[in-house]
Amino acid sequence: MIGRLLFDSKSLHEDQLAALEKDSRQYGTQGDRMDYALLLDGLQAEREQGITIDVAYRFFATARRRFVVADTPGHEQYTRNMATGASTADAAVLLVDARKGLLPQTRRHSRIVDMMGVKAVALVVNKMDLVGYDRAVFDRIVAEYREFAAGLGFTTVEAMPVSALEGDNVARRSERMPWHTGPALIEWLETVAPRAGDADAAFRMPVQLVHRPSPDFRGFAGRVASGRIRVGDAVRVVPSGVMTRVKAILRGFHAPTACEARESVTLTLADEVDVSRGDVLAAADDPPQAADQFEARLLWMDEHAMVAGRSYFLKLHAKEVSATVTAIKYREDIATGAHLAARSLEMNEIGVVNISTSHPVVFEPYAKSRTLGGFILIDKLTLRTVGAGMIDFALRRSANIHWQAVDVDKQARAQSMHQQPRCIWFTGLSGSGKSTLANLLEKRLHAQGRHTYLLDGDNVRHGLNRDLGFTEADRVENIRRVAEVAKLMVDAGLIVIVSFISPFRAERRIARGLFEAGEFVEVYVDTPIEECEKRDPKGLYAKARRGQLTNFTGIDSRYEPPENPEVRVGTVGVSPESAVDCVIAWLEQRSR
Amino acid sequence: MEELEAESIEIIREAVANARNPVMLYSIGKDSSTLLQLARKAYHPAPPPFPLLHVDTTWKFRDMYVHRERMARESGMRLLVHVNEEGLREGVSPVTHGSSYHTDVMKTVALKQALDKHGFDVIFGGARRDEEKSRAKERIFSFRSQGHRWDPKNQRPELWNLYNTRLKPGETMRVFPISNWTELDVWQYIRRESIPIVPLYFAKERPVVKRGTQWIMVDDERLPLEPGEKPQMRKVRFRTLGCYPLSAAIESGADTLDAIIEETISARRSEREGRLIDSDQPGSMEKKKQEGYF
Numbered sequence: 059m060i061g062r063l064l065f066d067s068k069s070l071h072e073d074q075l076a077a078l079e080k081d082s083r084q085y086g087t088q089g090d091r092m093d094y095a096l097l098l099d100g101l102q103a104e105r106e107q108g109i110t111i112d113v114a115y116r117f118f119a120t121a122r123r124r125f126v127v128a129d130t131p132g133h134e135q136y137t138r139n140m141a142t143g144a145s146t147a148d149a150a151v152l153l154v155d156a157r158k159g160l161l162p163q164t165r166r167h168s169r170i171v172d173m174m175g176v177k178a179v180a181l182v183v184n185k186m187d188l189v190g191y192d193r194a195v196f197d198r199i200v201a202e203y204r205e206f207a208a209g210l211g212f213t214t215v216e217a218m219p220v221s222a223l224e225g226d227n228v229a230r231r232s233e234r235m236p237w238h239t240g241p242a243l244i245e246w247l248e249t250v251a252p253r254a255g256d257a258d259a260a261f262r263m264p265v266q267l268v269h270r271p272s273p274d275f276r277g278f279a280g281r282v283a284s285g286r287i288r289v290g291d292a293v294r295v296v297p298s299g300v301m302t303r304v305k306a307i308l309r310g311f312h313a314p315t316a317c318e319a320r321e322s323v324t325l326t327l328a329d330e331v332d333v334s335r336g337d338v339l340a341a342a343d344d345p346p347q348a349a350d351q352f353e354a355r356l357l358w359m360d361e362h363a364m365v366a367g368r369s370y371f372l373k374l375h376a377k378e379v380s381a382t383v384t385a386i387k388y389r390e391d392i393a394t395g396a397h398l399a400a401r402s403l404e405m406n407e408i409g410v411v412n413i414s415t416s417h418p419v420v421f422e423p424y425a426k427s428r429t430l431g432g433f434i435l436i437d438k439l440t441l442r443t444v445g446a447g448m449i450d451f452a453l454r455r456s457a458n459i460h461w462q463a464v465d466v467d468k469q470a471r472a473q474s475m476h477q478q479p480r481c482i483w484f485t486g487l488s489g490s491g492k493s494t495l496a497n498l499l500e501k502r503l504h505a506q507g508r509h510t511y512l513l514d515g516d517n518v519r520h521g522l523n524r525d526l527g528f529t530e531a532d533r534v535e536n537i538r539r540v541a542e543v544a545k546l547m548v549d550a551g552l553i554v555i556v557s558f559i560s561p562f563r564a565e566r567r568i569a570r571g572l573f574e575a576g577e578f579v580e581v582y583v584d585t586p587i588e589e590c591e592k593r594d595p596k597g598l599y600a601k602a603r604r605g606q607l608t609n610f611t612g613i614d615s616r617y618e619p620p621e622n623p624e625v626r627v628g629t630v631g632v633s634p635e636s637a638v639d640c641v642i643a644w645l646e647q648r649s650r
Numbered sequence: 651m652e653e654l655e656a657e658s659i660e661i662i663r664e665a666v667a668n669a670r671n672p673v674m675l676y677s678i679g680k681d682s683s684t685l686l687q688l689a690r691k692a693y694h695p696a697p698p699p700f701p702l703l704h705v706d707t708t709w710k711f712r713d714m715y716v717h718r719e720r721m722a723r724e725s726g727m728r729l730l731v732h733v734n735e736e737g738l739r740e741g742v743s744p745v746t747h748g749s750s751y752h753t754d755v756m757k758t759v760a761l762k763q764a765l766d767k768h769g770f771d772v773i774f775g776g777a778r779r780d781e782e783k784s785r786a787k788e789r790i791f792s793f794r795s796q797g798h799r800w801d802p803k804n805q806r807p808e809l810w811n812l813y814n815t816r817l818k819p820g821e822t823m824r825v826f827p828i829s830n831w832t833e834l835d836v837w838q839y840i841r842r843e844s845i846p847i848v849p850l851y852f853a854k855e856r857p858v859v860k861r862g863t864q865w866i867m868v869d870d871e872r873l874p875l876e877p878g879e880k881p882q883m884r885k886v887r888f889r890t891l892g893c894y895p896l897s898a899a900i901e902s903g904a905d906t907l908d909a910i911i912e913e914t915i916s917a918r919r920s921e922r923e924g925r926l927i928d929s930d931q932p933g934s935m936e937k938k939k940q941e942g943y944f
């Protein structure tokens with residue numbers, strides 16, 4: 059279909075056509091005819107396997123307008139690819155095979171483009187040549203689709219009967235279907251309004267860059283997300299709320315007196331105000347909100363499932379913060395729109411979730427602004443882009459909860475105990491000796507007159523965490539709770555000893571992030587798995603080997619050893635006393 | 651055009667915001683010239699905060715070297731020139747070693763050498779998606795694992811204008827700010843902005859020889875003539891300027907920007923056809939990219 063579009067808009071060159079003819083003979087599925095699909099399957103790997111693995115961008119132009127086509131094939135990865143393509147699209151062209159009518163995938167694809175905020179849709183009923191250009195077939199499909207689409211957010215649905223193979227109703231209206239009075243596809247595409255609406259909204263410009271090449275120039279560069287602004291207009295810096303005026307506008311080498319949505323500019327301001335990358339310059343009388351808790355729709359794009367409680371990087375316009383999904387409200391079945399309960403999101407699944415960020419971010423609901431409402435999540439270890447989100451609204455809580463400032467603080471409490479509060483975190487395989495060492499360490503500290511508390515995995519699992527099992531999601535939550543408890547205890551002035559397998563690096567990193575520099579001491583009890591299995595104090599390895607325990611660390615669930623622990627102790631051929639000596643020595647060296 | 655320019659500038663600024671050590675590849679052609687103009691506009695009133703890197707095969711047309719020096723001077727940017735000295739010592743040339751070997755040694759390998767030598771992590775290039783089939787799927791921020799390898803299956807999805815610019819040590823990012831431009835857009839922009847370009851793009855009487863179906867320009871004595879070959883004067887120009895003699899000229903009367911644009915609109919052949927390296931073997935561009943070619 060897209061091949062036909064390119065062909066009919068004369069966007070193909072002679073040599074490309076020659077190559078296409080050759081490819082059609084070699085790989086084509088249309089017999090002797092040109093297989094236009096081959097124009098778009100770019101990678102050789104794909105051509106050989108007859109699959110398309112990604113979004114391809116193509117360009118064509120008519121006398122009236124220039125188009126970018128994001129071709130997003132409907133295979134396995136379709137949700138992710140289609141969402142990617144739709145994220146920047148003004149219109150969607152949905153193809154329906156006239157012989158097959160609406161398929162579940164038509165509905166799926168519609169929901170995805172709707173979710174991504176596309177408003178104009180062409181329903182192209184293709185292969186009309188194979189149903190004898192029968193009007194009744196077309197009318198039936200269109201009626202069915204309109205009924206379905208009424209429940210979605212499209213503002214325009216234009217249906218057209220097409221034969222991409224023969225070129226009917228692609229560039230020109232078809233003589234074979236005189237009963238169709240609407241436009242041909244290209245005609246229609248020419249009339250779709252590009253997402254302009256933004257220009258009439260209130261002014262917002264996320265600051266990409268604080269440009270300070272010399273002491274006498276300080277500009278704020280970014281791309282205007284919405285609205286317009288003139289030199290002399292009042293602007294507000296969000297989230298700080300400080301107000302000032304626009305002193306000058308630079309667009310390239312020119313200094314216009316005004317600029318508007320979608321332009322990349324540099325603004326200088328009348329006052330020396332504090333502005334950083336990720337702040338938003340906004341109309342003074344109508345600024346956007348900042349919040350650190352949202353409800354959002356989240357599309358998961360990574361093979362490794364999304365786990366609530368795990369920390370990711372979140373990027374929203376030019377702002378990057380840490381973020382966690384605090385709750386999955388429900389998962390949405392993309393085929394039916396039904397809400398399903400979920401504890402995690404697998405690749406290509408979509409859910410409505412609550413998100414909490416480490417710092418407030420300036421945003422707008424996605425429905426109002428794609429630029430200020432769309433975000434991506436990045437895995438902190440692999441650095442892959444793992445999720446795409448669309449903010450619905452800020453959770454009230456976040457606007458109203460402020461930290462209660464207290465007069466007796468951690469330092470005061472620590473001083474009265476004559477100690478430096480710490481969290482000493484033992485990690486290692488089951489049976490590695492964590493509990494033994496932790497126990498011994500507490501005894502030694504206690505003897506020195508220190509105020510301590512020991513949090514042990516088994517004990518905590520019997521109380522605070524008894525509702526949690528051993529799935530990855532539960533393990534993450536297990537650690538999150540323990541880390542928070544340890545943090546409160548450190549705040550109380552205590553030396554907290556934590557003894558948990560805590561197998562995942564990402565969670566230990568989150569735990570570490572809760573504490574001030576120097577407070578968190580990671581002790582890696584480095585005992586080889588063979589040795590742990592030999593010891594097997596609780597008989598768990600044996601059980602796991604017999605298949606009576608699942609998700610057992612080291613057997614069928616992974617353990618990620620720390621990369622840079624503060625202390626690493628071995629337990630083979632070393633007495634527990636001397637292992638604990640290492641920890642004590644480390645502490646003494648760093649005590650004030 | 652406004653939209654394309656604004657998007658490209660946004661991309662350049664975004665890439666630099668998180669880069670440790672960015673650089674712009676400058677190959678002297680029209681796409682590089684466009685890219686350079688965009689970078690300068692993104693950072694006006696200061697020069698862009700990164701150097702230009704020219705990976706020199708030593709087989710560029712003479713006019714190109716002249717142009718390179720001029721643009722470095724005018725932009726106020728630092729110009730780094732890298733040559734694969736080893737290749738040079740071995741006398742690797744497109745004439746004797748064939749286009750594919752020459753490109754590999756003097757471009758792909760040389761580029762990696764230069765990147766490693768300076769430790770660049772973010773590398774701007776002027777590639778466009780409309781140039782070639784496998785480019786249509788290239789990301790704007792194209793992620794390269796250690797050793798500069800490009801794995802088409804391991805690229806990051808790009809939604810909205812949000813780019814994941816995070817890198818681990820040893821990984822790099824190739825950034826293509828004019829991904830969404832077409833050849834015609836580039837010409838129209840060059841006209842609108844009065845961007846200086848190498849004169850070879852304009853038609854002129856030049857000494858050429860016919861090889862196969864292509865016109866090869868005789869720039870100087872670097873091109874050995876085959877027995878019986880005699881340069882003839884023809885009015886020709888170049889649509890794309892790669893390495894001499896790997897870029898073929900086309901017969902054309904287009905000696906102004908208006909005429910070039912007119913010709914581009916009615917062109918029946920795509921510009922890459924003039925590049926001999928693409929047609930070496932099927933999927934050849936894809937293969938070169940996996941190995942680290944731009």
Ligand SMILES: Nc1nc2c(ncn2[C@@H]2O[C@H](COP(=O)(O)OP(=O)(O)O)[C@@H](O)[C@H]2O)c(=O)[nH]1
Binds near residue numbers: 488
């Ligand atoms: N089913 C299952 N039970 C486990 C696993 N790991 C530990 N347990 C049980 O849960 C207890 C507490 O585990 P945890 O707090 O994670 O670490 P520990 O204190 O170092 O053993 C263990 O002593 C076992 O009884 C596991 O992987 N799977």
